[in-house]
Structure formats: structure tokens, C-alpha cells
Amino acid sequence: MSEIIATLKKDYIYNLMIKGKRQDGRGFKEFRDIKLETNIISKAEGSAKVTLGNTQVLVGVKLQPGTPFPDSQNEGVIITNLELNAIASPDFEPGQPKEDAIEMARVVDRGIRESGAIDIKKLCIAVGESVWIVHIDVHILNDEGNLIDASCLAAIAALMTTVVPNEQYGIGTNVPLAMKGMPVGVTLAKIGSKLMVDPSLDEEAVCETKLTIVSSSDGSIAGMQKMGPVPFSEAEVMEAIDMACEKAAELRGLYLKGLANKE
Amino acid sequence: MSSMSDKPEKLITDDGLRLDGRRADEIRPMKIEIGVLSRADGSCYLEWGRNKILVGVFGPREAHPRRMQRADSAVIRYKYNMASFSVEDRARPGPSRRSIEISKVSREAFEPVIMAELFPKTAIDIYVEVLQADAGTRTAAINASSIALADAGIPMKGLITSCAFGKVDGQIVLDLNKEEDNYGEADFPVAMTQDGEITLMQMDGHLTPDEIKKGLELVKKGCKEILEIQQAVLRKKFETPIEETVEEVTDTEDTGNKVVEAEAPLEYASEAAVVEEALEEAEELEEEQLCEETVETDALAEEIPEFEELEDIIKEAEALVEEDTVEDVVEAEIEEEALEEGTLEEDALEEALEEEALEEALEEEAEFEASFEAAPEPEDFEELEPIEEEVSSEVEEVEFDSEELAYEEAQLEEETGIEEVASEETFEPEPEIESETKTITEVPAEEAVKAEVEPEEKKCEGPWKVVKDPSESGSRGENE
Numbered sequence: 001m002s003e004i005i006a007t008l009k010k011d012y013i014y015n016l017m018i019k020g021k022r023q024d025g026r027g028f029k030e031f032r033d034i035k036l037e038t039n040i041i042s043k044a045e046g047s048a049k050v051t052l053g054n055t056q057v058l059v060g061v062k063l064q065p066g067t068p069f070p071d072s073q074n075e076g077v078i079i080t081n082l083e084l085n086a087i088a089s090p091d092f093e094p095g096q097p098k099e100d101a102i103e104m105a106r107v108v109d110r111g112i113r114e115s116g117a118i119d120i121k122k123l124c125i126a127v128g129e130s131v132w133i134v135h136i137d138v139h140i141l142n143d144e145g146n147l148i149d150a151s152c153l154a155a156i157a158a159l160m161t162t163v164v165p166n167e168q169y170g171i172g173t174n175v176p177l178a179m180k181g182m183p184v185g186v187t188l189a190k191i192g193s194k195l196m197v198d199p200s201l202d203e204e205a206v207c208e209t210k211l212t213i214v215s216s217s218d219g220s221i222a223g224m225q226k227m228g229p230v231p232f233s234e235a236e237v238m239e240a241i242d243m244a245c246e247k248a249a250e251l252r253g254l255y256l257k258g259l260a261n262k263e
Numbered sequence: 264m265s266s267m268s269d270k271p272e273k274l275i276t277d278d279g280l281r282l283d284g285r286r287a288d289e290i291r292p293m294k295i296e297i298g299v300l301s302r303a304d305g306s307c308y309l310e311w312g313r314n315k316i317l318v319g320v321f322g323p324r325e326a327h328p329r330r331m332q333r334a335d336s337a338v339i340r341y342k343y344n345m346a347s348f349s350v351e352d353r354a355r356p357g358p359s360r361r362s363i364e365i366s367k368v369s370r371e372a373f374e375p376v377i378m379a380e381l382f383p384k385t386a387i388d389i390y391v392e393v394l395q396a397d398a399g400t401r402t403a404a405i406n407a408s409s410i411a412l413a414d415a416g417i418p419m420k421g422l423i424t425s426c427a428f429g430k431v432d433g434q435i436v437l438d439l440n441k442e443e444d445n446y447g448e449a450d451f452p453v454a455m456t457q458d459g460e461i462t463l464m465q466m467d468g469h470l471t472p473d474e475i476k477k478g479l480e481l482v483k484k485g486c487k488e489i490l491e492i493q494q495a496v497l498r499k500k501f502e503t504p505i506e507e508t509v510e511e512v513t514d515t516e517d518t519g520n521k522v523v524e525a526e527a528p529l530e531y532a533s534e535a536a537v538v539e540e541a542l543e544e545a546e547e548l549e550e551e552q553l554c555e556e557t558v559e560t561d562a563l564a565e566e567i568p569e570f571e572e573l574e575d576i577i578k579e580a581e582a583l584v585e586e587d588t589v590e591d592v593v594e595a596e597i598e599e600e601a602l603e604e605g606t607l608e609e610d611a612l613e614e615a616l617e618e619e620a621l622e623e624a625l626e627e628e629a630e631f632e633a634s635f636e637a638a639p640e641p642e643d644f645e646e647l648e649p650i651e652e653e654v655s656s657e658v659e660e661v662e663f664d665s666e667e668l669a670y671e672e673a674q675l676e677e678e679t680g681i682e683e684v685a686s687e688e689t690f691e692p693e694p695e696i697e698s699e700t701k702t703i704t705e706v707p708a709e710e711a712v713k714a715e716v717e718p719e720e721k722k723c724e725g726p727w728k729v730v731k732d733p734s735e736s737g738s739r740g741e742n743e
Contacts, residue, residue, distance in 0.1 A: 224451075
């Protein structure tokens with residue numbers, strides 16, 4: 001029964017798409033309304049909440065001293081974790097993260113790590129002995145689609161407002177976390193042969209396949225991940241990259257530049 | 264990416280050679296053995312550079328636990344697992360976050376080609392064991408799985424081929440080795456179908472859109488080479504020469520030569536354009552050949568009286584699938600039925616019309632859907648239910664038919680494929696399969712054929728010198 005309704009809905013959304021329309025009246029290159037709040041958890045060293053349409057994601061950043069990896073003795077460590085809390089959707093279950101959660105966490109992590117957004121060399125306390133370990137914990141509070149983009153945005157915003165708690169550990173005065181870039185993730189859903197940004201929950205169910213592209217401030221690509229079974233052609237990939245870079249620049253200008261200027 | 268003290272000064276020398284002696288557009292030597300496990304339904308052992316991968320395929324078999332079963336298709340399960348001794352620092356046994364992610368994207372890479380709809384309520388299990396890891400294990404595993412699936416006789420629309428490109432010392436290169444993976448600037452694994460549709464794509468590092476474009480071109484070339492190796496291995500195992508077809512082939516001597524010429528390995532990058540042209544020519548000729556084959560199939564039609572009928576049905580089904588209209592047709596049927604039986608009240612329809620001002624072309628459809636959305640009276644609902652069931656069963660039937668036909672068609676194609684090979688053989692000076700695969704796929708295939716007899720130590724020797732491993736302490740990638 002439920003599948004038949006889903007099929008009807010699918011056809012409905014699909015037919016709208018053929019006419020260049022979306023269920024909620026947005027254009028194919030239009031994001032839902034975004035609200036970004038920072039520093040909302042005072043116990044965390046940095047935090048941000050992103051509300052993307054009805055999707056809500058909260059990111060908290062905690063810093064703790066720890067031992068560095070043997071192959072990078074003078075660099076801080078980034079650990080990203082993402083939890084699909086059971087509170088966020090009737091489809092989520094409590095317990096160990098499943099493959100979707102793990103994949104999303106790793107895509108968010110890659111964007112931040114590979115773009116060099118955090119200056120990890122400045123997170124060294126004593127070479128080979130002690131470095132800062134940056135825990136980026138992404139909590140999904142409400143799933144209405146496109147969790148990755150919301151998570152990417154919340155994560156980078158949280159990092160940009162993070163303060164290194166030197167005083168707490170008696171290593172000096174507190175300083176803002178050294179940042180070098182502003183990676184922004186943009187996810188494109190492929191429906192038929194068309195690409196649309198910021199898929200809603202229904203659109204995600206219809207299109208099955210998404211491509212996330214994380215791009216840096218200089219227009220280069222820091223991470224990509226295709227999710228779902230439907231193949232992409234080469235031309236579609238290049239089109240997706242163009243669209244993602246354009247939207248990323250827009251989001252960066254609207255939400256992140258302001259955070260950077262505060263410092 | 265990661266910065267380590269023991270980074271080699273240069274990953275690419277001034278004369279354009281990489282640490283293992285390859286050029287930017289060359290893949291590492293690959294060796295494939297097929298059917299290496301007796302208990303698995305299909306299996307494959309693959310070596311690619313220093314990677315050693317073992318894949319076993321089980322199924323289609325009853326899916327357990329039963330709640331995993333799907334009523335309309337098989338469940339595909341892909342488990343990528345690294346042996347604890349496969350990397351420099353011992354890996355903790357059991358699934359890591361990395362291997363869970365790789366398993367997921369690899370499964371998705373295969374879903375478009377595996378005809379899972381043919382085996383409802385079953386599971387197709389692909390188990391990958393990485394015995395030795397040396398950068399590019401997920402691509403190697405996908406190449407091996409493709410062969411193992413074929414070995415298991417799982418119906419597929421085509422093989423999946425996988426290869427990575429990356430950026431090293433500012434240059435875009437194909438198929439990264441361990442040092443390049445550790446110290447390079449980007450890694451971009453790709454899997455694609457035989458038609459070049461991308462079914463797996465991941466990326467980390469730092470690339471510009473132009474570099475990605477260039478890399479995708481390179482990776483296409485790499486995948487083509489790998490596909491040839493895969494096909495050669497499968498042919499060697501499964502082809503049985505069919506004598507009667509040999510004489511039927513006319514014009515192919517020319518083609519055969521050109522194919523061989525075209526597929527010789529690239530010595531210099533400047534030759535690439537020439538070779539590409541040749542390839543295109545060869546492809547065109549192949550197409551011509553295909554036309555000829557249709558003549559052959561016509562001959563077959565005489566032998567099998569039902570053939571023509573069957574072919575028509577296939578064409579119809581194909582046309583439907585291509586235009587993506589199967590659903591539409593079924594939908595139209597739903598509407599007609601619903602309207603005929605008068606289960607939809609006019610009120611509901613009008614209401615729906617007001618709500619959804621859809622265009623005229625789709626009006627009928629929209630009426631039905633929208634009326635559905637506009638929450639019809641409970642009695643309507645009850646009446647609708649049996650129809651839905653009816654319709655859904657129809658859908659299944661239609662799908663099943665077309666798939667069955669597609670499968671039969673695929674078998675036909677396979678047969679003709681074999682004829683083609685057999686015909687090429689007659690024009691080779693030495694009609695043995697071994698010599699043929701050697702000429703076609705050059706080095707890697709030679710490896711594949713040779714290494715089956717030779718002891719393991721010699722496998723990694725290519726035409727280029729294999730450079731001794733500088734310490735593999737780098738922790739990026741494989742031993743996370």
C-alpha cells in the first residue's frame with residue numbers, strides 16, 4: 001500500500017520536474033530558506049545550528065588535548081562524527097551508526113580535511129606529545145532532506161566560531177581556531193537527466209541518486225561523493241560541478257563571510 | 264594531502280616517469296584469475312600492482328534474515344573487508360567506517376547492471392577480501408567483483424570497470440600507487456559501465472573543474488584497457504569455438520588488424536590522437552559487423568519459427584523501456600480501468616482539477632493522481648484497493664516479460680560475440696587463444712595469461728622496473 005502511494009507521489013514529482021517545476025515551487029537552482037545560528041551551545045568550544053527548510057542540524061565542536069598520529073607529529077587531529085538521531089525521523093533507529101550515517105560523516109569530514117579549512121599545524125601543543133584533537137559532532141535533529149549540505153554548512157560555521165580553550169588547560173590565553181578556508185558542500189539530485197540543488201525529502205526519495213560536491217573558496221573541488229545507484233554521464237558531472245561551485249560561492253557570501261569578518 | 268618527513272622529493276621525474284616507471288596515462292600491470300574458489304558460485308583473484316584481492320560471489324540464494332527479502336528483486340550485498348595483515352600497521356579486524364562506506368558505494372556501482380529483478384526474495388552476496396593493499400583497493404575490488412559476478416552466471420547488462428585518477432606533483436595521472444596516494448594532491452576513484460556511464464565516483468583532495476575534466480578523459484582510457492583485460496579473461500575461460508560460423512564472416516580481416524593496431528599500448532602521449540582515431544574507425548567497423556550479424560540472425564529465424572515473433576516483442580519491449588513509457592502505459596491503464604468502472608466520483612475529479620491546474624496533455628493522469636491526493640471518500644478508497652492490486656500485479660508481469668526478453672537477447676548477443684572472436688582467430692597467424700589475447704591487450708593480458716602458470720613472486724614484473732617500496736608508513740587511505 002505504502003509503496004503504491006510512493007509511486008504515485010513519485011510520478012507526481014517526476015511529472016512536475018518535466019515541466020521544470022518543483023513540489024514546493026522552487027527553481028532547480030534554488031535552495032530552501034537557510035537560517036544559521038552560531039554559538040548556541042556555550043559548553044561547546046564552537047557550535048552552529050542550520051535550519052534548511054525544515055531540516056535541522058546542530059554541530060558542536062569540542063577540543064581536547066591528545067596524542068598525535070605517529071606520521072603527523074606536529075599536526076592536530078580532526079574527528080568527525082555524525083548521528084542520525086532517532087528523534088529526527090521515524091526511519092532512524094537508535095544504536096550504532098549505519099552506513100548512511102557513516103558515509104555522510106565521512107563526506108563532511110573529507111570536505112573540511114581536504115580543503116585544508118583548519119590550519120592543523122597550529123593545533124600542535126608539543127611536537128610528538130600533545131596536539132589538539134578537534135571533535136566535530138554533527139547531530140541531525142530533523143530530517144527533511146539534504147542533510148549533507150546542512151551538515152557541511154553547520155560544521156564549517158561551528159569551526160569558524162570555535163575558540164581554542166588554552167586557559168582551561170593552562171597553556172596560555174584562548175584564541176580563535178586558525179582557519180584557512182571555507183568549504184561548502186552542495187548536493188545535486190539527479191532526476192531524469194536534470195539536476196536540482198537542495199533536494200527535499202520527497203525529492204530524495206524520487207531521484208534515488210545524489211552527487212555531493214564540496215568546493216573551496218578558490219573554486220577548486222575538495223571532495224565529491226556520488227550516492228545512489230543511478231549512473232551519471234560525464235557531461236552531467238561537469239554540469240554538476242559548475243552548478244555546485246556557483247551555489248557554494250553564493251552560500252559562502254551569504255552566511256560565512258560575515259563570520260570570518262567578525263574576528 | 265598529508266605531510267610526512269619521508270616524502271620523496273619528486274613523484275614524477277623530469278622525463279615524465281613515475282616512481283614505478285609508468286607514464287601518467289598508464290595503469291599498473293593487472294593479473295586476473297577466474298574461478299579460484301570451489302565453494303563460491305563465482306570467484307576471482309586479482310592482482311593490480313601490489314594489490315591482491317580475492318572476491319567470492321554467492322547466490323542468488325534465499326535471503327536471510329527474511330525481513331531483508333524484497334518481493335520484487337534480489338538484494339545485493341557487497342562486503343569489502345581488509346585482512347588485518349594487508350597493510351603496514353595491522354588493521355583492526357572487522358568492519359571499519361571506511362570499509363562500510365566503500366561497501367556501500369561499491370554496491371551502488373553494481374546495482375545499475377545486475378538484473379536483480381529476475382530473482383525476487385533472494386540475495387546476491389559479493390564478498391571482497393583485500394589480502395594486500397597498495398592504493399586503489401576499492402577500484403581493484405570492483406574490477407574483480409565484476410569478473411566474479413560473471414563467473415557466477417549472474418545476469419548483468421554489462422561489466423563494471425573501475426580505475427582512479429589523481430593529481431601528483433601538479434600532474435593528472437592514472438591509477439595512483441601507494442606513494443602517490445600518500446603524498447599526492449588528489450584521489451578520484453571512478454567506476455563505469457561499458458558505455459561510460461559513471462556508477463561510482465568519489466573524490467578527495469584539491470582539483471579544479473578543468474583538472475577533473477582532464478582526469479575523467481584519462482580514466483575513461485584506463486577503464487577501456489581494463490575492460491579489455493576483463494573480457495580477455497572471460498573469453499579464455501568461457502568461449503567455445505563454433506566452427507560453422509567461421510566461414511560466414513567475410514570482411515573482417517581488415518577490421519581485426521585495425522583493432523589490434525589500435526589497441527597497442529601508448530608509447531608516447533603524442534600518439535594518443537592517432538590511436539584514438541584508429542579506435543573510432545575500429546568501432547565503426549564493429550558496428551558494420553553488427554549489421555552483418557543481423558543478417559545471420561535472420562537466418563536463425565528460419566530455423567526457429569517463433570523467432571520473428573520473439574524479436575518483435577523484444578523490439579516493442581525495448582522501445583517501451585527506452586522511452587521510459589512502461590509506467591505511463593500502465594498508468595493509463597489504471598485510469599481507464601478506474602474510469603470505466605466508475606470508481607472515481609466526478610466531484611472528486613473536479614475538486615482535483617481545481618487544485619492542480621496541470622497542462623492538458625497530462626490532464627487525465629493528473630485527475631487520477633490528484634483525486635487520490637485530495638483524499639477520496641473512504642468508500643472510494645476501498646474500491647480502489649483491489650484495482651491497485653490488480654494493477655501492481657500487471658506491472659510485475661510486464662516488467663518480468665521485458666526482462667526475460669532482454670535476458671534472452673543478451674544471450675543471443677553473447678553468442679554472436681563468440682562468433683566474432685572465433686572469426687578473428689582464423690586470421691591470426693597462430694590460432695591459439697593465448698597468442699590472440701597477447702596481441703590484443705598487450706602487457707597486462709600477457710601478465711594475466713602468463714602468471715597463471717608462474718609462481719607469485721614474478722607477478723608484479725611489468726615492462727617497467729618495479730621500484731622497491733620506500734617505507735609505507737603513510738597512514739592515509741588504506742590503513743585508517
